[in-house]
Amino acid sequence: NAGVTQTPKFQVLKTGQSMTLQCAQDMNHEYMSWYRQDPGMGLRLIHYSVGAGITDQGEVPNGYNVSRSTTEDFPLRLLSAAPSQTSVYFCASTSPGQANYGYTFGSGTRLTVV
Amino acid sequence: AQSVTQPDIHITVSEGASLELRCNYSYGATPYLFWYVQSPGQGLQLLLKYFSGDTLVQGIKGFEAEFKRSQSSFNLRKPSVHWSDAAEYFCAVGVNNFNKFYFGSGTKLNVKP
Numbered sequence: 756n757a758g759v760t761q762t763p764k765f766q767v768l769k770t771g772q773s774m775t776l777q778c779a780q781d782m783n784h785e786y787m788s789w790y791r792q793d794p795g796m797g798l799r800l801i802h803y804s805v806g807a808g809i810t811d812q813g814e815v816p817n818g819y820n821v822s823r824s825t826t827e828d829f830p831l832r833l834l835s836a837a838p839s840q841t842s843v844y845f846c847a848s849t850s851p852g853q854a855n856y857g858y859t860f861g862s863g864t865r866l867t868v869v
Numbered sequence: 870a871q872s873v874t875q876p877d878i879h880i881t882v883s884e885g886a887s888l889e890l891r892c893n894y895s896y897g898a899t900p901y902l903f904w905y906v907q908s909p910g911q912g913l914q915l916l917l918k919y920f921s922g923d924t925l926v927q928g929i930k931g932f933e934a935e936f937k938r939s940q941s942s943f944n945l946r947k948p949s950v951h952w953s954d955a956a957e958y959f960c961a962v963g964v965n966n967f968n969k970f971y972f973g974s975g976t977k978l979n980v981k982p
Contacts, residue, residue: 795975798913798970
């Protein structure tokens, strides 16, 4: 099993550009989440989903959109990138029956906005 | 509102010494608590978890944690640290039937030879 796959691993954007961070999992997990990690701030929840067609906002949703058309995929969209969105982004997944084992994390996408 | 506090940003211990990383949480209901470890450039790996029952839980790599409800704490411990334990450690609380995880700000562990 590949687990949680995030692409790309690294990305540099110019201010105002748009892009989509991809996240895919092959474990049939219903729950998926996006976090951003910034120095000294831990991981902060951006958006999360409890199943296909269902998404909700986390702590820091502004500037990001998500959709969940399939169980496997949970892309994160930046519509107009800003330097404040420079961060490392992690996607994670679990299922209700396995949630007590915690989330499985991808290896991250390091995004720089210049 | 729920929150997780890790008061120590950096900790340095000598190899072979004991380790305790502190975690305090704020949550109205029964907490589901986790410790994760992150090696440089990597994702997060689950070390251990607490849901109910025995308040001392064992995890991987020789780590353990003790849940103390009266102190709202879930401190991570290891009797003898190895150089390979150098990493960043995150405490987290799961809420809303695990829809959401809230993380502390992390503690970076350095291990001196």
